[in-house]
Amino acid sequence: MEVVNRLNWVTGGPQGSGVDTAANVFAKACALGGLYLFGKREYHSNIKGEHSYFSIHVSDKPVRAHVDPIDMLVVFDLETLFRHALHVVKDGIIVYDSSIEGSIDDVPTLEKRRRDELRSVLARHSLEGTAEGMLKLVEMNGVRLYSIPCHDLLHDIASKRNDPSLSKMVRLINMMMVSASLALLEYDQQLLVDAIRYIFRARKSIADLNVDAALYTYNYTKARYANTDKEDGIGYRLIAREFRDDMLLIQGNQAVALGKIVGGCRFQTYYPITPASDESEFLEANELLDGKGSVVVVQTEDEIAAVAMAIGAGLAGARSSTSTSGPGFSLMVEALGWAGINEVPVVITLYQRAGPSTGLPTRHEQGDLLFAIHAGHGEFPRIVIASGDVEEAFYDAIRAFNYAERYQMPVIHMVDKAIANCVTVCNEFNPALVRIDRGLLLDSVTNATTSTTAEAVVVDGRYSRFRFTGDGISPRIRLGTVGAVFWNTGDEHDELGHITEDPDLRIRMMDKRMGKLDLILKELSYEEQAMVYGYKSDATVISWGSTKGAILDAIDMLKARDGIDMNFVQLRLLHPFPTSRIASLLEETRLLIDVEMNYSAQLAKLLRANLQRDADYHVVKYNGRPMSSSEVYEALKGIVRGSVRSKRVVLRHGV
Amino acid sequence: MEVVNRLNWVTGGPQGSGVDTAANVFAKACALGGLYLFGKREYHSNIKGEHSYFSIHVSDKPVRAHVDPIDMLVVFDLETLFRHALHVVKDGIIVYDSSIEGSIDDVPTLEKRRRDELRSVLARHSLEGTAEGMLKLVEMNGVRLYSIPCHDLLHDIASKRNDPSLSKMVRLINMMMVSASLALLEYDQQLLVDAIRYIFRARKSIADLNVDAALYTYNYTKARYANTDKEDGIGYRLIAREFRDDMLLIQGNQAVALGKIVGGCRFQTYYPITPASDESEFLEANELLDGKGSVVVVQTEDEIAAVAMAIGAGLAGARSSTSTSGPGFSLMVEALGWAGINEVPVVITLYQRAGPSTGLPTRHEQGDLLFAIHAGHGEFPRIVIASGDVEEAFYDAIRAFNYAERYQMPVIHMVDKAIANCVTVCNEFNPALVRIDRGLLLDSVTNATTSTTAEAVVVDGRYSRFRFTGDGISPRIRLGTVGAVFWNTGDEHDELGHITEDPDLRIRMMDKRMGKLDLILKELSYEEQAMVYGYKSDATVISWGSTKGAILDAIDMLKARDGIDMNFVQLRLLHPFPTSRIASLLEETRLLIDVEMNYSAQLAKLLRANLQRDADYHVVKYNGRPMSSSEVYEALKGIVRGSVRSKRVVLRHGV
Amino acid sequence: MASRQFKLSDYKTDVHNDWCPGCGDFAILNAIQMALADMQIERHRAVVFSGIGCSGKTPHYINVYGIHTLHGRVLPFAIGAKLANPSLEVIAVGGDGDGYGIGAGHFVNAGRRNVDLTYIVFNNAVYGLTKGQASPTLKLGLKTKSLPKPNINQGINPVMIALAAGYTFIARAYAYDVKHLKDMIVRAVRHRGLALIDVLQPCPTYNDIYTKEWFSGLDRIDPVTGRAIPRVYKLEEQGYDPVVHNPDDEDELNAKMMQAIAKSKEWGDRIPVGIFYQNEHIPVYEERISSRIPDYLSNPPALQRIEDGNHNPYADIKRLLDEFRVGTR
Amino acid sequence: MASRQFKLSDYKTDVHNDWCPGCGDFAILNAIQMALADMQIERHRAVVFSGIGCSGKTPHYINVYGIHTLHGRVLPFAIGAKLANPSLEVIAVGGDGDGYGIGAGHFVNAGRRNVDLTYIVFNNAVYGLTKGQASPTLKLGLKTKSLPKPNINQGINPVMIALAAGYTFIARAYAYDVKHLKDMIVRAVRHRGLALIDVLQPCPTYNDIYTKEWFSGLDRIDPVTGRAIPRVYKLEEQGYDPVVHNPDDEDELNAKMMQAIAKSKEWGDRIPVGIFYQNEHIPVYEERISSRIPDYLSNPPALQRIEDGNHNPYADIKRLLDEFRVGTR
């Protein structure tokens, strides 16, 4: 049977060798053909040489996550073969550069443990620990092999273009292999060409060269393998459709950056760190906004300076933010409390990666939730929100600023490596759906004194930055506002902002600040607090952040394959905790399954602390690789079927 | 009726004027007379001039906390009169320097709000806003006034000693006033002399001068007021008793320092911060240990360096620690995770003060609990313990190092300003009760290879720092150990300590590290996890840290005055949370009252998250002043009597 | 003289000042207020940022915008505000522990940016507010009355670090020469670039070495005049020229730096105050931003319009979205 | 020649090295290993600490104790270990971003202590591991291939900062003169006090300005010899004497500092390497501790006995407890 337009395509190679570019061409080609896709990048904390790979899950229906089984593996180096070949499904495809040869020990970047494992697997089948052995083994497993003589083809291209040096341009090989894979899938050749031209749009001559090489390989592959009978040949096909023009092919870090631009962020600080700095670099590259305006992006000496500068800019009246990941966030904690006690709006975009400490700096985890909620000595209000996918990341980035200014407090917007570094086809972002709410920010005090809010702003001829008001929110002005001055201090303060140690005033100020947390729960819409997907069901999956995609895909699979119904509750506001919203969403839930990417099921702790209800199962993962829909599907099915014994289920997939 | 040997004595004055010294003399005199006491210091974040005061709660039975109503107020400046006089009980005493005069507005350090309040109170009684008015008012309230003409007496002393310059030594006045108060209480004059000599033991000539002034004043006061009829005169008396020689008069920060010395801490780093640096300065002053040995104390450039150096010293094999409070701890968070992933024993003594941010830097709070438990990105094991009083602080300081080395992880020992800065009479610390447990620290690898643990230590001729073992604890060696080397990294690592990104190894390492938390709960005694005070009761107060004293005193009062029975559960291990211990302690509890010094009832959150049980009442306080036994008593009584409406009870006492 | 709109008293608040009697901080506070009055800076245009310490309380006593930040972080806070709105007149103040100790990383890296602001360090060689521990400027082996043992750390040379880091105006002043200090502040504020003034500040409570009396030379009386011979002297009175005149003359530049360093090492009997170094030829950070963002100064981050008046976003991302459209070729 | 117990290979691990081909780090790694072999330092006696960055991976490749710490914190970690056990031979390594950027506060304050250890900075003018952003040593306006726009920050002068902070040995070396670099390391390790070696390290992946070719002068061929004129030259070959000989001669001290600063400013056509400054007359921190704690070196914190063999505490606090006894007079 032929599978049309559903495919998990994977390629890999040494870092710095162009794997990403190749995969991006494949993704763009698919997107141009109206296909949906979810692409995931995995890479080491290394600049050149270690293994990285890209998996692209393509479909003609929306896909929200990656899956584990590989349908088509594109191999142009030894390590990719050794690492991934065994995950290719029966009837799946491996396209490989025919020059690949060598033994397991020729791959120093492969962990010793894995080498031993592979050797013993091959030995069990009386095969040698070589590329050849591996290829034999997978063939025995039912995988179809297609070899492409890349070096010969490269030679041909070189002589065709009359440029012998080209035959040494091994960088072209990955593009050639992508073309071969698309040829095997009988995909529209023009879309491949267009994709290459798009990816290399800044460098025309390189684009031309790549197009040449791609087409040559495409035609070669087609000629060689076209007549393969579909029955015992290639079981997959991709067929281009009309694309919808309101769809984007975009990454999470770009979505956040675009959100910041729309949301009015005009001052961004950062200190380089994976996977957060991509966003800042994108902002910097686009610092000049269309129409009037700009985003000033400042690279600081460390994360302490980054957050302090962002707060300073916030005081001056700019919407300001900083982006970081765990280690950087750890350094920001002291200043966070300063912003809290001084009610300064500032946004921290926290790109989670696998901790603790330096951890797995380029890998995925959702391990910072409880830290983000409790970070900083003493007690002060903050808002913590988490995005579930690329599209949400855009809108949340905007909301974060609205919250920060409306409630005058720091907002931590949590995303993670899986969102930041994935590429996906999603709905066009629509700025028209968005409102900018600056809260009680006054442009001038003089105006205010003549308006109705007069008394609220100036008392005894003085502006009180921390005026006690009904809802705890005091009218705010920018540094530099004519006709007023104010003071801030990290010490407890009076309404003017001067230090006080008065115990009664202290209580009032704490009540003012902390009381805003209740206000937030009153004012935020249900959707902003938590989303529910699916109909009421007595079985509910609950989660937060980037697991959303895998869960939704898994729930669909459960329904489609097994007739099992589940709904999904996604926490979007993590702090203050939307207790009553969640309680009402879970009213009919009998089976509650918590799914998260960390060791200790942090959300489940919050559920217990706030609802006094525990999830019945904790499906967790902490190996640094995001959850796939396939493993979530298996776990949920196991739970429903009663085959899962322990309350805690640890997922372990991923390479 | 005369009250014998039960007294709440208070004195105050501008900072830097010798209030502490005066109070210390009073405390020492009481202690020498075999009396128990609990002394509490309150002071501003200021060097000279702002108001500070000292309250000493004296009794012939052990006292564990301060109380609010003042029995005897010793006044030698205007501000003390205005701030405290109204808290003196009917039939209580004010002794004051007769030269005190002036109006409320002469006290610029008094907050405007408080000045207005005082003026209006006085005006309501048609009194002027002056010292005179105030004295009249309290006299109307039934307070007995005793004035001492300090300046005249000083003059006399000066001419007696033939040194006219002495008449300008206003610093003597506070000592004179203490003497006057002791004379009124008819306390043994020799004990006063001995106390002065003890306090000034380093400076004999100053001691002599103070003794002269004290005796002169004592005799004057006695002569002037001795014949006052007890019935309408002085209602209080202090009578010296035989003292027990196994009691100490000591402060919390000194107790921690002594614990560290006994516990084997030989490397302490610190960056100055209130109220933590007293401990480090005490250690430095006593760096040379009796017998062989020393404590190296290093003042660092900041708290990041402080914790990093302590960790470095821990790696080298020293028991090492650093002491700080909230702002400093916030800066230590990143390195904490490094110690966690590298399983380095290190102790952080966290002296809580009122936050957030700079907050009320010299005031009290227990606001850092959830932060301490969750501090640091990602997930790693740590132990958090909290001491309830000065005596516990000593033993806990030792335990902290045992835990750190036994479980190879950072230990956060939480104390707070109320413990650090209180002075109390308590049982002598007994080093003989203490064991030193260095866990799996090996002095040499060669020895180990010939011993039974051989295989555990050296594999393939290599020492594996992070060897997988049954209980997750790997044999540890010092940097510099002959015959071995090891590696550490903040990245995820293999058994040797080298970086790995292998997903399966990652899981095993996380399991190894985090699994130690379960081991801790298995191994720690019930008493180390939580203490219960009192018999089984269906009403339980639950708390942690320095509220212990006030709670125990309040429970005694409830029993004695109202016949109400309650027991008290004190959490000593806060993380990992001793769920089953607490569950069993609370089995028969019907009414559970959480008492803590913070806004959001942080312990109650932990109870919910871990036991899925909420306290029925949250008695909280967050005005920067520690809980008094009197206010805790009132709150508990109100709850039992049903007069408390809301679940949350906010205590507000304190000046 | 032109009529002055703002009086000295306009720059004072009625907040109770709780520094110790005789603290040099009072003098510095006065000098800042005098400088503001001298320059007739409108109150709303000035922002004084501070770190934590006795010195950190300064903004509360000055009647302009005042931001009392965190220990060691005054520079990044101040820079953030200044870059968000470059029309603010930003003055950062703080202790020597604050600036050269816990804040040393920011102190060095601020030099790389040369943001147009003034940083005044209250240098009393101790940590005042935490009771007199040695600060980074106290020299090895000295023992102030607050120290139980002689200082175990060397003292650093702030002038030289500032030079190495890129500060373009480096001065030293003495707290009790208020008029001169005021002049230094005016010069620093007028300087286009990052200006450091290291102020020798007696802390009578903890530092009994660098006292007012010592700076005034009360321990060395001229036998002839019978008058004290002050230790502090003014560079400008010695014909010292701190200014880099020719931006293209590398020799001049080096010479100016070398003389500043030589002067920075004088200590003890003769202590120079005044401007050690000034170079206005290094573009300030604001100009560097402007070279990328032409309307940066006229439309800075803090004042940009971000909504259309109807709460709709003002920014237009159509061009960017087009780039990401699936169909874009 | 005496027989050598340890071979170069003894200092190598079998950990896969994943630096980019052609990275200058390889040369520095070799030089460190050669220096260890040269000095025949027993493997267990040496500890290499590192920060975070490409450079931070170094300890994993050296077969001595290796501690890969946090970004910017290598010095305090290393100092902690050294002070706990001063018999360890401690070498700290890290990137220029690590040391002069995020770590600048520790870099400055370490100078105040003069702990006897060696700090080697891999200076490639970029943040390698995070993909080539400008580091604190990249000069204003330069644009490496990894930067989208010219560097907006000035570069700092590490030699001068080290001098101002109190470092007693300051050298610069060039990664690809491995033998000279090795010599510098040996001299630094042998120096009694805090030694800095700033190593010019080509990063072929991101820095196309300070390349191996540029340092070798491949862009300037001597018309006569037809050979490249290297930019790097050795101070020692010019008769430069970095050593402070007479501790009591303040003039000499100042002159030595001034010449070091003058040399530190040479850049471009001629780039000096070698020892800029060395002063062994400042007591190291370990001595300062010893002056308070006489048996510190023989009985350091890490090796002290803290229990009696039976798990009973070894320390005796009787005297201290007596002081606090209620009855003590």
Ligand SMILES: Cc1ncc(C[n+]2csc(CCOP(=O)(O)OP(=O)(O)O)c2C)c(N)n1
């Ligand atoms: C992170 C942090 N650590 C420590 C402190 C405690 N602290 C307050 S002021 C101060 C030192 C002040 O010294 P300096 O900066 O020289 O200012 P001065 O008081 O001498 O003006 C310290 C360490 C703090 N507030 N924050």
Ligand SMILES: Cc1ncc(C[n+]2csc(CCOP(=O)(O)OP(=O)(O)O)c2C)c(N)n1
């Ligand atoms: C607190 C923190 N912030 C950011 C990072 C991310 N990070 C890793 S390496 C690096 C910079 C490395 O540059 P450099 O120190 O010059 O070393 P190089 O890679 O050039 O050798 C950064 C910023 C981190 N690990 N920790």
Ligand code: SF4
């Ligand atoms: S301690 Fe020193 S610096 Fe602080 S206020 Fe007092 S005199 Fe001034």
Ligand code: SF4
């Ligand atoms: S990025 Fe540069 S510094 Fe890092 S390994 Fe590659 S060449 Fe070396």
Ligand SMILES: [Mg+2]
């Ligand atoms: Mg100071």
Ligand SMILES: [Mg+2]
């Ligand atoms: Mg670098």
